[in-house]
Amino acid sequence: MKYVAPWWLPGGNSQTIWAALRSGRYLGDAPIFRRARWVAPDDDFVDVDFAQHASAADAPLLVVFHGLEGSSASHYAEAFAGVARSRGWACAVPHFRGCSGELNRAPRAYHSGDFEEIDWILRRFRRQHAGPVVAVGVSLGGNALMRWAGEMGAEAASVVTAVASVCSPLDLxxxxxxxxxxxxxxxxxxxxxxxxxxxxxxxxxxxxxxxxxxxxxxxxxxxxxxxxxxxxxxxxxxxxxxxxxxSAKPHLQHVAVPALALNALNDPFVPAGSLPGAADVSPFVTLWQPAQGGHVGFPSAPAGCAAFPGNVRVMPEAVTAFLAAQL
Structure with missing residues (x-):
């Protein structure tokens, strides 16, 4: 991924904060979500938001796992839903427990390495969706997703076609x-x-x-x-x-499904020195480590758009293009 930040957003903090608060997230109307409540294996619940745009029954399904205290209203979730809409893909955002606006019932919440939770959610999507399933995890959600991919090894390919993590703290x-x-x-x-x-x-x-x-x-x-x-x-x-x-980093050598790990080198709280190198990952893992972008930022002003305030479509478009290439 080649990324150059707008000149008026020169550092990781500005790229992080501006993207979350001010940049455009989608083209056209805002994504609309329909909520479904799934009963978890421990009789607790998980709320899943399905983007309500047109897609064929056998179109790819993009599953977006949010970050710490995120939701389907997060800037990156809406941006991914917008990109999925433009591709004709289905899109769903499962909420980690307690993040959907209603407190979950069990004496637990969610955490960065909960690959068991990722597993049952993805397997349910696989059972109920006719087309291929791809998944992206953002920040905390990406660490959990990559932790799952490493734990599952070759079995992951029976559930998803490809996965991606974005700005994830792979070394917690x-x-x-x-x-x-x-x-x-x-x-x-x-x-x-x-x-x-x-x-x-x-x-x-x-x-x-x-x-x-x-x-x-x-x-x-x-x-x-x-x-x-x-x-x-x-x-x-x-x-x-x-x-x-x-932490997912020690497990990346066991990933056996096409996977992307995208991390900006100027992420304010994912130190560049902690990121995986080629020796830390299996041949299935692609590393994108652009110099700029901040934490889930990547604000941009593409050709034909006003330079201010910019949008955050460049990252989800690039990540989704990687996932599409694996189909």
Whole structure:
């Protein structure tokens, strides 16, 4: 992927923030989603939003796994839905538990390495869709998706035709440390905790005694939050154990389905030095590591469009073109 940021967005933070808040997401009308509620294997639920545009019954289905605290309303989800519409593909956005606007019921939430959750969701899509299934995971969702692909090995090809991760923290410890420092701590960490902490407290109301309320209220970074909430609720000893075992990077050598890992080298909280190189991945994995783009940013002003405010279509168009080439 060749990407050059607009001259008026010179750094990773500006490319990240502007893309999320100001750039255009789609051409024409906004994507419209229809929600379906799926019962999970543990009798909890997952809400899946299906884009309501025309597509043939046997057209490819693009499954978009969102990032931390994301949803079908995230800028990248709407952008991917718009690109799917332009290709005549179906598109669906499954929500990780607690991210659809309604708190899930079980004494758990979601986490970066939940490949079991990815597995049953993708297998259900495979059973009910007549055409090929391709999947893209963004940020946290991409790590979980790649973790699944590595875990499944050759079996993944019976479920999906191809997968892609976008700006994913494939080394969770490196990214967790980066987001907890300096500007990242003051801006991105605070943004995430602003929604994560209240949801965790509601989970405690559902299941009294699940964790230490005062310890959670004292959390000021994602390490502390994961140490108190995410790790113990999902079977990990602590945040260090969670970040080590849930990271997809050590499993990329076992991927046996066409896969793309796209990471900008100036991503504010996915350090370039933590990204996989050719020796870290199987021959099925393609690495795209452009110099610019930020974190799920890639704002652009294509020919024929006004240079300001730009849009975020260039990344989903490139990723979807990769997936299309595998069909």
């Amino acid at each position: 410890a490196a990214s967790g440390m980066a987001i907890g420092q300096g500007f990242n701590r003051q801006v991105y960490t605070r943004m995430f905790l602003r929604t994560m902490v209240p949801k965790a407290l509601k989970k405690l109301d559902q299941h009294p005694g699940l964790f230490d309320r005062q310890a959670l209220l004292a959390a000021r970074d994602l390490y502390a939050f994961d140490n108190i909430f995410t790790a113990p609720l999902h079977g990990f000893e602590d945040a260090d154990d969670y970040w080590a075992r849930a």
